[in-house]
Amino acid sequence: MLAGALNGIGSQRAAAAVSLLGGGVQQLCTLVLTPVPGVGMGGYVAGALVSAAVELVLCLYWTARRTGLRVRLFQWITAPGLAALLAALSGNLLFRMLKDGGLGPLPAALATLAFAGLLYLAALQAQGVSVRKTLRLGAFRPGRREKTGTAP
Numbered sequence: 001m002l003a004g005a006l007n008g009i010g011s012q013r014a015a016a017a018v019s020l021l022g023g024g025v026q027q028l029c030t031l032v033l034t035p036v037p038g039v040g041m042g043g044y045v046a047g048a049l050v051s052a053a054v055e056l057v058l059c060l061y062w063t064a065r066r067t068g069l070r071v072r073l074f075q076w077i078t079a080p081g082l083a084a085l086l087a088a089l090s091g092n093l094l095f096r097m098l099k100d101g102g103l104g105p106l107p108a109a110l111a112t113l114a115f116a117g118l119l120y121l122a123a124l125q126a127q128g129v130s131v132r133k134t135l136r137l138g139a140f141r142p143g144r145r146e147k148t149g150t151a152p
Helices: 002-008 012-033 042-067 073-100 105-126
Strands: none
Touching: 002 012, 002 042, 012 042, 073 105
16 A cells, blocks of 8 residues: 555655565565475465565655655554454454354354444554544535636
């Protein structure tokens, strides 16, 4: 995603360099870790994760530098991650309890999905992340004219 943002702001060279560097990291990790006894194909997976992390950090750095973007790690990564973890673990427990209580798999899944979604939004709100801004509620109202700065 961020490589696409770099391309969109005219930094194709930076996007290509980051992509090539990420591919090199992937290859290096695969070559070094795969032959290690006990690691095997896990070395390929580790290489993919390390490569993705390197590309993420570099693309975020270049995008922020070129656009003046202020990175808000808590609102973008930490709070959603914690809210998702809470919703997923609670949802898993609820799903198992509903199924063990005799509810069918589909109704249990739908109830769990609704509960987990609301819990996710509540957890975001409890951490100070505005759900209204996140979902962009109230940003567009039909029938309301947008200010364009020019006379009609």
